[in-house]
Amino acid sequence: MNHIQIGQTHIQLLQGDITVQQVDAIVNAANSSLLGGGGVDGAIHRAGGSAILEECQQIRNRQGGCATGDAVITTAGRLPAKHVIHTVGPVWNGGSNNERQLLADCYVHSLQLADEHQLISIAFPNISTGIYDFPKKEAAIIALQTVKEYIEQHPDTLLQQIIFVCYDADNLTLYEQQIQAMNV
Numbered sequence: 001m002n003h004i005q006i007g008q009t010h011i012q013l014l015q016g017d018i019t020v021q022q023v024d025a026i027v028n029a030a031n032s033s034l035l036g037g038g039g040v041d042g043a044i045h046r047a048g049g050s051a052i053l054e055e056c057q058q059i060r061n062r063q064g065g066c067a068t069g070d071a072v073i074t075t076a077g078r079l080p081a082k083h084v085i086h087t088v089g090p091v092w093n094g095g096s097n098n099e100r101q102l103l104a105d106c107y108v109h110s111l112q113l114a115d116e117h118q119l120i121s122i123a124f125p126n127i128s129t130g131i132y133d134f135p136k137k138e139a140a141i142i143a144l145q146t147v148k149e150y151i152e153q154h155p156d157t158l159l160q161q162i163i164f165v166c167y168d169a170d171n172l173t174l175y176e177q178q179i180q181a182m183n184v
């Protein structure tokens with residue numbers, strides 16, 4: 001199962017590269033410096049070009065980067081998406097350092113920014129499950145549950161399409177199992 005609908009919002013799963021998604025915003029799994037890095041962050045900056053980094057630097061000058069669990073929005077440069085929402089996931093450090101709540105905060109703050117900018121569609125990567133080492137199954141449960149709760153709690157959201165772009169087959173399978181278990 002790779003699709004559910006909650007209210008007017010469709011939640012879709014797919015496997016692929018987030019940089020090619022034609023949506024209003026793609027979400028970047030960034031770090032607090034906002035200056036780029038490896039993984040999906042590196043891929044987004046490489047494909048999107050220097051305009052994204054320039055805007056990240058302006059945000060750094062204004063507010064000194066981005067705290068874990070928070071999100072900021074920039075242009076998407078040359079990408080087919082219109083915006084990039086940069087959020088900073090937690091580094092997994094055993095689970096007793098508020099990692100679960102901080103991961104949920106990433107999804108909520110990204111969705112809030114999307115709504116503030118009246119966006120219709122957004123694509124998420126599997127935040128924190130690469131270099132930051134968050135256990136994939138737990139991250140999938142948190143991601144789907146948090147997004148579902150956000151839509152239920154915001155019946156006036158303009159978001160019609162939320163895509164989880166899984167890069168690896170492991171994550172896609174975990175998301176499919178979880179969406180099935182949600183029984184919507």
Ligand code: AR6
Nearest residue numbers: 017018029031037038039040041043128129130131132167
């Ligand atoms: N499209 C979609 N997903 C991708 C792509 C892509 N092009 N490339 C990788 N992924 P990671 P994190 C997946 O490591 O764990 C950076 O250096 C990947 O398979 O990108 O949050 C930042 O600057 C994994 O499932 O992000 C930070 O320092 C998921 O994206 C740090 O890594 C997240 O993996 C953030 O670590």
